[in-house]
Amino acid sequence: MAVATRLKIGDVAKQTGVAVGALRYYESLGLLSSERGDNGYRYYPPEAVHQVQFIKKAQALGFSLEDVGDVLTVHQRGDLPCGFVRSLLQDKIQQLEDQIQQMTAFKADLEQYRDRWAESQPRPQSGDICPLIETVPLTV
Amino acid sequence: MAVATRLKIGDVAKQTGVAVGALRYYESLGLLSSERGDNGYRYYPPEAVHQVQFIKKAQALGFSLEDVGDVLTVHQRGDLPCGFVRSLLQDKIQQLEDQIQQMTAFKADLEQYRDRWAESQPRPQSGDICPLIETVPLTV
DNA sequence: CTGGACCCTGTAGTGAGCTAGAGGGTTTAG
DNA sequence: CTAAACCCTCTAGCTCACTACAGGGTCCAG
Incomplete structure (x- = not known):
């Protein structure tokens, strides 16, 4: 026991x-x-x-977990790590916002393709795999 | 050459x-x-x-790349995989939408914590590491 | 005293899409 | 002919937070 x-x-x-x-x-x-x-x-x-x-x-x-380790390190120095935690939190919020923005823009791109492809089907050219995807530009 | x-x-x-x-x-x-x-x-x-x-x-x-493999498999059967591509695309759009929604909700949660913590600092209790984080509920 | 529940270390695997390097063989320009 | 540039395979590493063994030792109730 x-x-x-x-x-x-x-x-x-x-x-x-x-x-x-x-x-x-x-x-x-x-x-x-x-x-x-x-x-x-x-x-x-x-x-x-x-x-x-x-x-x-x-x-x-x-x-x-690395963030947690950093917080604990501050704590083990004898400090209350709340200020540090607040700034970490603000970082996370900012990262989320950036990601959401990127994903939203990307989703709009995909929807454009979806809608364009719903209307008209490009005519296949010899060697094409999927004539739809072939129309996607390469941003190199 | x-x-x-x-x-x-x-x-x-x-x-x-x-x-x-x-x-x-x-x-x-x-x-x-x-x-x-x-x-x-x-x-x-x-x-x-x-x-x-x-x-x-x-x-x-x-x-x-696995998606691409699936598309190529359809293509190698001699079919134009455009219908399949369209449905994959719709899936991606849906997944993006779900992720965006989750992330947005999560961001709202974090902002709530940030704003609550900006105003009032909970008083530390013995054993606390960061009194702010301690107030987060465990959803177990 | 035995068997099952617990504990240990160390290694490998998960997902995604690669990159880097070791240790070799081949080709090609000058 | 030679040296650089290319090619090959195989292995390991990257990120993150674990999980899942394998192969052992320990503890405790009956």
Whole structure:
């Protein structure tokens, strides 16, 4: 039976819903630490559950594990990393906006092709694979 | 000197702007075929340039190389794959629309956090890493 | 004392579309 | 003839966050 102050990796996995392998992966990235017993087992304090939840929440905000590592580094310097988190968040928002814009423009392109191709079918020329696609310009 | 009817891989690369390694990769996926000379070299007919341009155009429409392979398979059955291409295109447009919608919703979430966090700073509780992120709900 | 549940390390694989390099053979211009 | 430029195969690496073994050791209830 697990004593409350000494969790095994499976306990942490159960309490967080994160797979054992993923927890070991977090440790390999320096996002989670553990003490080792004489048997080689990882042992965690109860706060580890909180730490893993923190990682999951940060991921839910679109942060990469590398971002999380950066946040934790600031935290381990003794600072509250909230300012840093806010700027990361602003970056993510900006990236999303850029991506959305690009994808929207691209979708408009595709719709143009779709609509143009719905009306008239170009007549196939010898060697054509699909006469529709052949009309796409190469932007080289 | 390259005879017009027998291109080496480097010739095709130069005429299409596609790297030699990429051409070999296309061949490994069955998108491009070549004859082998006694020296082991790949030799291509001039149409290969057109075929590679076709691949590039399809990619420009957001088609994956696997999509291109499917299109070519239809073509090799002797059919004009335009109907198939149209339905693939419609799929891509739909996928883009879904992604844009998801990203837009997610961006709105992030902006909510950003704006909420700009106003008031939650007071840190013992054990908190970043009191802002701690307020994010875990959707488990 | 045994069997099943747990733990360990280390490696490989996933997806996409390539690029880079090692270690060789071939061709070609001068 | 020679050196550069080309060609070959095979392997590894890139990104990201894991998962899935293989091959072992450990722990605990009955």
